[in-house]
Amino acid sequence: MLTHARRFSRAVAAVAVGVLLAGCDAGRPPLGELRLRTEDFTIRVSPETRPTRALEPVYWRVLVHDTKTGLPIQGGEGRIFGTNKDMKTVSNGLEETGELGTYRSNLMFVTAGMWAMAIQFRRDSVQILQKTQDWTQDILSADEPGNIQTPTSTRVSDSAKAPAVTPDSTRKPVP
Numbered sequence: 001m002l003t004h005a006r007r008f009s010r011a012v013a014a015v016a017v018g019v020l021l022a023g024c025d026a027g028r029p030p031l032g033e034l035r036l037r038t039e040d041f042t043i044r045v046s047p048e049t050r051p052t053r054a055l056e057p058v059y060w061r062v063l064v065h066d067t068k069t070g071l072p073i074q075g076g077e078g079r080i081f082g083t084n085k086d087m088k089t090v091s092n093g094l095e096e097t098g099e100l101g102t103y104r105s106n107l108m109f110v111t112a113g114m115w116a117m118a119i120q121f122r123r124d125s126v127q128i129l130q131k132t133q134d135w136t137q138d139i140l141s142a143d144e145p146g147n148i149q150t151p152t153s154t155r156v157s158d159s160a161k162a163p164a165v166t167p168d169s170t171r172k173p174v175p
Contacts, residue, residue, distance in 0.1 A: 038130035041121055042067050045080070048104075053142040054112040062094055062103045064121055072101020078121035078129070080105050082137065084113055094121070112141035 033046035041064050048059040060080055064073040074096070081091035088110055094103035109115060117137045120129040 034135055036119065036132035036135070037067065038121065038132055040067055040123075040130060041065065041073065042070075043119055043121065043132055045119060047137075051140050052109070052137060053140045054109045055142045057106045057108050058139075059104065059106045062105065062119060064101050064103065073121075073123060074100060076103070076121055076123050077125060078103065078119060080107065080117070080119050082107065082109070082115040082117040084109075084111060084115045086111065094119075109139045112139050115139055 032050070033044055036043045036045065043065075044063040046061050048061050049057065052058045062078070062080065064076060064078070065071060066073060076094075076096075078094040079091055080094065081089065083089045090107045090109060092105045092107055094105050096102075097104055115137045116134045118134045119132045121132075122129050
């Protein structure tokens with residue numbers, strides 16, 4: 001009887017360890033993450049702002065690791081930039097964050113459409129900038145500036161119906 005209890009407890013322990021190990025993964029990469037390589041760096045880039053729209057700031061997260069050692073690169077310098085078919089260009093420097101090998105930046109795209117994007121990066125100011133291969137980013141159109149609609153929690157009335165006229169309580173009646 002004691003051996004059956006030991007077998008059962010071992011089986012329960014094995015299942016519990018399996019469940020714990022299954023829950024301990026490195027996590028999935030962010031949605032839309034691209035992996036790019038240069039001669040010395042492995043760069044992962046993903047937009048933190050989704051969807052990416054014109055005339056709105058789009059924030060980017062860039063992780064940089066050494067290709068040979070796999071270690072994160074701290075104290076590096078770089079920039080992210082893009083050009084569209086009309087030769088409009090946007091660029092911004094990468095700002096180091098508190099996370100190892102992680103940099104952030106933001107870009108504001110002036111027009112919607114396909115943009116050719118790339119990143120340049122170097123370990124320090126005495127080395128040359130290494131450029132990644134270009135990728136294309138689809139930038140969606142946005143509302144015109146100032147076209148702000150207040151969110152409503154009720155259904156918007158049908159435009160075919162005439163709106164109900166309510167008396168203005170702030171004005172005195174005209175005789």
